[in-house]
Amino acid sequence: MFFFFLTSGLFLGWALGANDAANVFGSAVGSKMIRFRQAAIIASIFVILGAVLQGSGGAESLGKLGSIDAIGGAFTVSLAAGITVFWMTKYNLPVSSTQAIVGAIIGWNFFTSSSTDPQSLVKIVTTWVAGPILGGVFAILIYKLVKYILIKSKTHLLTQDAITKYALIAVGAFGSYSLGANNIGNVVGVFVPSAPKIELDFGIFVLDGTQILFFIGGLAIALGIITYSKRVIMTVGNSLMKLTSETAFVVVFSHSLVLFIFSSQSLSDFFVFIGLPPIPLVPVSSSQVIVGSILGISLLKGGRNVDYSVLGKIAAGWVATPVLAGLISFISLFFLSNVFNVKVTQIPTENIVKEQIQITQPEINLPISTLNQPIVNTTDLQAERIDLIQITLIVSLIALILVAIYLLWINRNLRIQLKNTDYNDQILKYNEQQAVLEYELKITNNQNARLEAAVKTKKKAQKKLALDIIQKTEVLAQLKTEIDEIKKKPENEIKYSDLNNIKTLIVEQLNIEKERKSLNNYIQELNINFYQNLSTKYPELSEKEKRLCALLRLNLSSKEIASILGISFKSVEINRYRIRKKMSLKKDEKLHHIINKL
Amino acid sequence: MFNIFKTSKSVNLSIEEFFDKIEYGNLNFKKGINHYLKNEISDFEESLKTIHTLENEADTLKRKIENDFYVYSLMPNYASDIINLLEKIDDVIDLSKDLLSQFDVESPNIPEDIKKMYEKLTSASFKSVENMIPAARIFFTSPEQVKEKIQKVLFYHREAHSLATELKRTVFKDSESLVLSEKIHLRYFAFHIEQISDASKVVALLLSSLVLKIKM
Numbered sequence: 001m002f003f004f005f006l007t008s009g010l011f012l013g014w015a016l017g018a019n020d021a022a023n024v025f026g027s028a029v030g031s032k033m034i035r036f037r038q039a040a041i042i043a044s045i046f047v048i049l050g051a052v053l054q055g056s057g058g059a060e061s062l063g064k065l066g067s068i069d070a071i072g073g074a075f076t077v078s079l080a081a082g083i084t085v086f087w088m089t090k091y092n093l094p095v096s097s098t099q100a101i102v103g104a105i106i107g108w109n110f111f112t113s114s115s116t117d118p119q120s121l122v123k124i125v126t127t128w129v130a131g132p133i134l135g136g137v138f139a140i141l142i143y144k145l146v147k148y149i150l151i152k153s154k155t156h157l158l159t160q161d162a163i164t165k166y167a168l169i170a171v172g173a174f175g176s177y178s179l180g181a182n183n184i185g186n187v188v189g190v191f192v193p194s195a196p197k198i199e200l201d202f203g204i205f206v207l208d209g210t211q212i213l214f215f216i217g218g219l220a221i222a223l224g225i226i227t228y229s230k231r232v233i234m235t236v237g238n239s240l241m242k243l244t245s246e247t248a249f250v251v252v253f254s255h256s257l258v259l260f261i262f263s264s265q266s267l268s269d270f271f272v273f274i275g276l277p278p279i280p281l282v283p284v285s286s287s288q289v290i291v292g293s294i295l296g297i298s299l300l301k302g303g304r305n306v307d308y309s310v311l312g313k314i315a316a317g318w319v320a321t322p323v324l325a326g327l328i329s330f331i332s333l334f335f336l337s338n339v340f341n342v343k344v345t346q347i348p349t350e351n352i353v354k355e356q357i358q359i360t361q362p363e364i365n366l367p368i369s370t371l372n373q374p375i376v377n378t379t380d381l382q383a384e385r386i387d388l389i390q391i392t393l394i395v396s397l398i399a400l401i402l403v404a405i406y407l408l409w410i411n412r413n414l415r416i417q418l419k420n421t422d423y424n425d426q427i428l429k430y431n432e433q434q435a436v437l438e439y440e441l442k443i444t445n446n447q448n449a450r451l452e453a454a455v456k457t458k459k460k461a462q463k464k465l466a467l468d469i470i471q472k473t474e475v476l477a478q479l480k481t482e483i484d485e486i487k488k489k490p491e492n493e494i495k496y497s498d499l500n501n502i503k504t505l506i507v508e509q510l511n512i513e514k515e516r517k518s519l520n521n522y523i524q525e526l527n528i529n530f531y532q533n534l535s536t537k538y539p540e541l542s543e544k545e546k547r548l549c550a551l552l553r554l555n556l557s558s559k560e561i562a563s564i565l566g567i568s569f570k571s572v573e574i575n576r577y578r579i580r581k582k583m584s585l586k587k588d589e590k591l592h593h594i595i596n597k598l
Numbered sequence: 599m600f601n602i603f604k605t606s607k608s609v610n611l612s613i614e615e616f617f618d619k620i621e622y623g624n625l626n627f628k629k630g631i632n633h634y635l636k637n638e639i640s641d642f643e644e645s646l647k648t649i650h651t652l653e654n655e656a657d658t659l660k661r662k663i664e665n666d667f668y669v670y671s672l673m674p675n676y677a678s679d680i681i682n683l684l685e686k687i688d689d690v691i692d693l694s695k696d697l698l699s700q701f702d703v704e705s706p707n708i709p710e711d712i713k714k715m716y717e718k719l720t721s722a723s724f725k726s727v728e729n730m731i732p733a734a735r736i737f738f739t740s741p742e743q744v745k746e747k748i749q750k751v752l753f754y755h756r757e758a759h760s761l762a763t764e765l766k767r768t769v770f771k772d773s774e775s776l777v778l779s780e781k782i783h784l785r786y787f788a789f790h791i792e793q794i795s796d797a798s799k800v801v802a803l804l805l806s807s808l809v810l811k812i813k814m
Contacts, residue, residue, distance in 0.1 A: 032674035157738045157812070158606040158613075161673045165602060244812065245675060 005075035006191060006213075010220040012082045013187035016097050017047070017224020019089070020183065020286045022233045023255060024175035027248030028168040029233050036230050042169060043176040043229075044222035050180025050263075051218035052211050057263050057281030058185030059192055059210075064120040066105040067193055073108055073344035074190040076336050080104040080329035081186070084321060095321050096285030097186045099128065103322030105190065107329025111337075112345040123280045128318050131258055131284035132292025138254035139293035140300050146250055164245045171253045178259035180218055185283045188217035247297060254293040259286060288314055459554075462522045466556060466564055473563035479506070523550045533598045540582050548575050552592050605670045612663050613738065616684065619656040620691050621731050623649050627694035627794070628724040634701050635713045646698045653695045660688050676812055683804055687734055690727055690797045697790045706783050709776070712768060719761040719791050726754035726795040733805055741809045748802040755802075758795035762788045 025039035068074045081100040088095035102124055109116045150160065195209040207215065243251060261267060261279055268279040291310060336342040479502060486498050527550050534546055541549070551561045558572040565572070580591055630645030663684060667677045708716060733747035765788045769781050776784070 032671055151740070151742065154739045156606070156610050157741075158610050158672060159603070162602040162606045 005071045005194075006188070006216070008075050008079040008082055009188045009191055009217065012078055012085070012097060012101075013217050013220030014224040014228070015082065015085055016183055016187060017221035017226075018228035018232055019224075020179055021176075021225040021229035023286045023290045024179060024252055025168075025172045025229075026233045027243045027245070027252070028172060029230075031243075031245060031248070033165050033168055033245050034172070036233070038169070039172060040226050040229070042173050043225045046173045046176035047180035047221045047225065048215065048218035050177035050182075051184035051214045051221070052180075052207070054177075054181035054263055054265070055184035055214040055217075056210065057265050057268075058182050058283040059189035059214075060185075061120060061124065061280065061282045062101065062105060062185050062189040063192060064117055065102065065124065066109045066114060066116060068105065068108055068190045069193055069346040070343050071191070071194040072336060072342040073112070073333065074194055076332045076342075076344060077101070077104040077108050077190045077329055080107065080332050081325050083328055084325040088321065088324070095317060096288060097183065098283040098285050099318060099321035100325040101186045101190070101283075103325030104329035106322065107326035108333060108344070110326070111330050111333040114345075124282050125318070127262055127280055127282040127284050128288070131262070131289045132295075132314065134261070135254050135258045135289040135292035136296025136299070138257050139250055139296035142253055143247070143250045143297050143300060146246060150246070161245070164249060167249050168245065168252070171249055171256060175252050175256035175259070178256045178263065179286055180221065182259040182263040183283050183286065184214050184217050184221075187220060188213045189283075243294075250297065251290060251293040254296070255286065255289045258289045259284060288317075458522065463554060465522065466551070466554065466560065470560050470563045473566075523547065527553070530598055537598070538583055541579065545575060545579050545582070548572070549579065549595050552576075553595050555592065602670070605666065606672065609663060609666045609670075609672060610738075612659055612666070613684075614735075616656055616659040616663065617687075617731055617735055619652050619659065620687055620727075623652040623656065623691040623694055624724060624727045624731070626652065627698065627727075628720055630698045631701070631720045631791070632717065635708065635716055642698075643702070646695075646702055649691070649695045649698055653691050656688055656691050660684050676808070679808055679811065683734070683737075683801070683808060686797070686801045686804055687730075690730070690794060690801070693790070693794050693797055694727075697787075697794070700787070700790065704783070706787050707780060708784065708787075709773065712765065712773070712784065715761065715765045715768060716788070716791070719758060719765055719788060722754050722758035722761055723791050723795040723798075726751050726758055726798040729754060730798040730801050733802060737805050737808065741812060744805050744809045748806055751798050751802040755795045755799040758792050762792035 021040075021043050025034065025043055028034040029036050029039050068077055078101070081097060081104040084100040084103070085095050085097050102121075106116055106121075108114070155163070191213055192210055195213045197209050198212070199209070200207045200212060262282055262284050264279070265281060268281060272278050291314060295310070333344050337344050482498070482502060486494060486502075530550065530553065531546060534541060534549060548561065548565070551564060556564070558576065559569055562569045562572045576591060583591075583594065585591065585594065626645045626649040630642055630649065633639075633642035633645060664681050666672065667681060671677075673680060729747065729750035733744055733751060736747060737744050766785050769776065769784045769788070773781065
């Protein structure tokens with residue numbers, strides 16, 4: 001049942017985490033100096049630490065203001081504060097959970113006719129004003145110091161950026177710790193008197209009922225940070241003023257200092273020790289301290305851009321929020337008590353009714369400091385101690401084994417996956433290489449085939465031309481024979497047709513020189529490499545001899561070559577002899593074999 | 599995250615190296631123009647070749663810096679401004695290289711009596727860029743001192759502007775031996791030399807606005 005009633009407090013914690021994380025890490029995450037996940041983890045850890053280790057101061061002050069002695073009352077007060085915060089946030093009115101919870105407690109005091117300690121009230125209200133002012137003063141001092149250091153150190157902007165990143169993380173952690181320490185009272189402070197009286201023994205440390213409550217409250221704040229603060233940071237994180245990363249550091253640092261001061265028991269004790277008045281340990285509004293810090297820096301810069309209406313809104317919030325929360329609290333308590341019959345206080349109902357009718361001074365004065373005095377089960381003053389060492393050890397061991405198995409399983413899967421990926425990659429690579437090689441081979445084969453075809457065609461054409469020449473030479477010889485025969489005939493027997501035949505043969509003869517040149521061109525074109533090889537190996541050969549070699553390469557006989565070149569058979573033979581000599585060939589070596597090898 | 603100091607140091611070095619390239623490029627620009635005016639063509643070609651190499655190296659460095667800024671989320675609030683600044687600084691060496699290439703390709707015929715004016719104009723543009731580089735360097739360490747440095751840049755920019763105007767006036771009004779096409783050609787080159795000082799002025803103004811932006 002206790003945990004059911006605690007939900008309203010946890011809801012308030014969730015809302016606080018969602019909204020106030022932006023004050024600590026808003027600028028850093030909004031400006032992408034730190035990733036949200038990083039910020040959320042740090043903030044969550046330090047909020048819980050702050051709540052558990054240093055959260056009692058603020059909660060105690062709220063307890064002094066009004067000791068809510070029944071879980072139903074605590075639930076209603078917390079819910080009233082939550083509704084106020086939710087409603088005022090919805091209508092964009094400046095609101096603080098601290099002021100809401102104080103108003104709701106006073107509402108409970110009114111309802112139960114409990115007295116409100118004026119001293120505590122004054123102390124709390126004073127800190128509301130002092131918080132932003134102190135934030136502004138700290139901001140100015142830290143700003144001056146940081147600026148002085150930056151100018152003197154002449155650090156490179158990039159190094160400065162790196163330092164700022166670490167500084168923002170450190171100051172964010174400190175801010176989260178202070179937020180947890182200072183504001184946990186708002187979240188679960190009203191439930192402290194109703195907290196179960198148990199102690200959890202972890203071996204190294206022991207958590208009492210209040211600390212467990214603070215731990216749960218801290219978890220609620222952490223949940224708010226993780227689940228919802230990103231949206232707040234991204235939408236309203238920088239809306240107040242666009243800050244440079246260095247200014248953001250100053251603002252968050254001064255805010256953290258203020259929250260820390262108002263929640264540190266040790267610091268308060270130290271003040272007393274050196275003869276100063278103690279520091280009031282009171283929850284202060286994180287947002288209002290941030291606003292105070294920013295205004296402080298703006299004033300330092302000349303105050304040109306200061307929106308003074310913000311100050312007015314804050315002041316209005318100091319009055320409006322508690323009044324509204326008090327009203328909601330009072331009405332809710334009335335309904336819960338009279339309609340649903342939920343016990344909202346340990347004070348007898350008849351007394352409350354009586355007091356409400358008579359409107360006189362309340363006679364029941366519960367001790368103000370009731371934090372450690374259980375109201376429920378007041379007879380049981382000894383807290384139940386639960387030894388968690390063995391349980392923790394066994395659970396930790398099982399968890400470790402499970403984590404180890406899980407990691408091994410992941411590692412194995414990763415290795416198999418990696419192996420498969422490597423294997424597939426290699427196959428893919430080989431396939432690609434094979435495809436490329438096949439393609440290249442195909443191209444080369446095609447080229448070779450084309451070249452061979454071209455060589456064949458040219459050789460054919462060359463041979464045809466050579467044969468044509470031979471044929472034409474033969475025709476000329478025939479012509480010569482015919483003319484000789486005509487000459488032998490008596491003049492009266494010579495026919496016109498004989499002369500016509502001779503004319504035709506002569507016309508053909510005219511074309512022979514042209515074709516011979518064409519043949520030479522063909523031979524040269526086809527045998528470029530052959531000519532080059534020949535010139536390199538036998539440089540003493542003349543151009544005519546090279547041409548003769550090219551014709552020999554076509555396997556033409558000396559007679560055919562003589563016809564093509566228009567020289568006598570004997571000249572061809574003499575030339576062949578000269579070539580053999582220049583090539584220094586032995587008797588058994590055949591000229592056309594040597595030429596074909598080139 | 600924990601290598602952020604190492605990354606910052608490496609980017610610092612890259613930025614310094616980038617500025618060195620721009621500085622050498624500027625020196626080569628002046629040298630190249632002077633060689634051309636003295637008809638030392640082989641030396642001019644050497645300068646052109648050097649500035650070409652320097653421009654390529656500066657481009658590579660700029661791309662590396664740009665990449666590092668985005669990959670490692672360096673100065674996320676001002677990354678785009680700083681990259682824009684480096685782009686504008688790179689424009690200076692780009693313009694210098696283009697101008698020397700234009701001299702090489704178009705080989706303008708500069709009369710002897712005007713050569714001195716070209717020399718002065720080149721010197722003013724050179725000094726404007728020469729003063730821009732320390733201003734850009736100091737921006738990264740002592741932004742509050744940038745203002746002092748950019749005054750010189752602005753001064754030499756004004757100087758270059760008035761010299762260019764005087765040169766153009768001389769070309770169009772006092773050089774009767776030149777035909778209109780030659781005059782236009784000479785004006786074109788004066789305009790382009792002046793543009794280099796314009797580019798340095800753009801960098802100077804960008805620096806002063808950046809200082810205001812990053813000021814705490």
